[in-house]
Amino acid sequence: MTFLLYIGKNKDFLRKFSKLENVQMIYAQNYQDAITICIRLKVRENIIVLHEQGEMNGDIEQIGAFRKKFYQAYVVLITDRLTPEASKVYLNSGINDTVSLNITTARLRQKIDIINKRQELLYAHNRKKKDVRHFILPQWKRCFDILFSGAALVFLSPVFLLIAIAIRMESKGPVIYKSKRVGTNYTIFNFLKFRSMYTDADKKLKDLAGQNQYQPEGTPEIAKDFSMEELGGLMFGDDGVIDNGGMLVSDDFIIPEEEFISRQNALDESPFIKIEKDPRVTKVGRVLRKYSLDELPQLVNILKGDMSVVGNRPLPLYEAERLTNDESIERFMAPAGLTGLWQVEKRGMPENYPLKNAKN
Structure with a gap:
């Protein structure tokens, strides 16, 4: 069903086109009434507005106000003649098309069909969004999670206290470490752990990238960037630059295109980071990690429903965004968990373990 919303004063026009097949003709005195009617109809793409031309400044103001509420609607100006200047003004205000007040029923029917096809193609993605799958946790599993996490938090509260004291005695900083993680349906939440590293650990990550367990063998050594100062007065027209390939320019440095591609390939092959005997980890942190005690605060995440x-x-953001291709996106169509098959069977796998298993 197409809704034809007429804004004007010509009753003959209403009577003439009120019996079009599969078209619901609706009359509105002004755009304020039109907005109210459209809100009640709860439709957006299937609205065709027939606006009878009036005083131009008033028309422009009303059309603009309507467009802010219903940008998907197709607005047609009913007019017999427009100057090129007026046509430009109306077009900029949001008018899609014009028709004559004397248009025939057959011609209007043809125009409505064309508009409907246009709207269907233009806004098809809005309907596809409704078909996107979302994982819904079974009610029985949610009840189990609440009972388990609640009981565990009460039972392990003395352990929490002892761990908190040990962490604070060894190093300054918060007891709980929060990081953004991606969970079910790609929902981002604050992931809780007992802090097992020194407070400035994240700053050292780049220096330790070569010790990554998931770094594949044969990864090329990455050269440093070329700063503007190091390149001196080198011009991009120099033969040396041309012979060696293109140069990519950033705000702070210049890098050969081949080197940039090499870096990106290295990142794609090794998006996951785990370092054996990580020097950033505290002594207490090593014990916590050995027995997975650093994971205990995630009982709060479970109780909250994260x-x-x-x-x-649940993966860190930089790892999760590398799994958003067609082959691995369904990983997020399952609950994010405290434990699972990977933790039980594949914990701390060496560098030669196939990365595709991490994606699964």
Whole structure:
């Protein structure tokens, strides 16, 4: 059903086109009434507005106000003649097309069909969004998560206290470490752990990238960037630059195109980071990690509904965004969990373990 919303004063026009097949003709005195009617109809793409031309400044103001509410609507100006200047003004205000007040029924029917096809193609993505799948945690599993996490938090509260004291005694900083993680349906939440590293650990990550367990063998050594000062007065027209390939320019440095591609390939092959005997980890942190005690605060995440007891491990943002291709995106169509098959069987796998298993 197409809704034909007429804004004007010509009753003959209304009577003439009120019996069009599969068209609901609706009359509105002004755009304020039109907005109210459209809100009640709860439709957006299937609205065709027939606006009878009036005083131009008033028309422009009303059309603009309507467009802010219903930008998807197709607005047609009913007019017999427009100057080129007026046509430009009306077009900029949001008018899509014009028709004559004397248009025939057959011609209007043809125009409505064309508009409907145009709207269907233009806004098809809005309807596709409704078909996007979302994982819904079964009610029985959610009940189990609440009971398990609640009981565990009460039972382990003395352990929490002892761990908190040990962490504070060894190093300054917060007891709980928060990081953004991606969980079920690609929902981002604050992931809780007992802090097992020194407070400035993240700053040292780049220096330790070569010790990554997931770094594949044969990864090329990455050269440093070329700063503007190091390149001196080198001009991009120099033969040396041309012979060696293109140069990519950033705000702070210049890098050969081949080198940039090499870096990107290295990142794509090794998006996951785990370092054996990580020097950033505190002594207390090593004990916590050995027995997975640093994971205990995630019981709070489970109680809140961010995670489940069993499921896929929630990933850091930089790792999750590398799994958003067609082959691995379904990983997020399952609950994020405290433990799962990976934690039980594949914990701390060496560098030669196939990365595709991490994606699964």
